[in-house]
Amino acid sequence: MKYVSTRGGMQAQPFQDVLLEGLAPDGGLAVPESIPSIDPQTLESWRALTYPELAAKVLGCFISDIDDQTLSHMTEQAYGTGLFRCETVVSVRPLMRA
Numbered sequence: 001m002k003y004v005s006t007r008g009g010m011q012a013q014p015f016q017d018v019l020l021e022g023l024a025p026d027g028g029l030a031v032p033e034s035i036p037s038i039d040p041q042t043l044e045s046w047r048a049l050t051y052p053e054l055a056a057k058v059l060g061c062f063i064s065d066i067d068d069q070t071l072s073h074m075t076e077q078a079y080g081t082g083l084f085r086c087e088t089v090v091s092v093r094p095l096m097r098a
Contacts, residue, residue, distance in 0.1 A: 051089040
């Protein structure tokens with residue numbers, strides 16, 4: 001996955017090259033060249049993943065220059081158990097009762 005500037009004045013670059021830049025050289029934002037499509041079967045297979053595992057899968061759709069094992073390690077370090085008040089990192093609660 002490569003990233004381009006919203007203003008069009010930047011050559012496509014990999015994630016690691018744009019991560020810490022803030023803005024593209026032309027003042028635009030670095031955005032993915034395309035948005036990945038996730039099929040329903042893949043989404044369903046992700047349903048049982050932990051938050052760190054899911055984060056690695058989603059981020060992996062946008063980051064092709066960090067290997068899967070490293071990305072999984074990074075998301076585990078960022079979102080692993082014991083780091084948040086809620087064991088699931090983000091609690092999900094219904095807003096309205098059906």
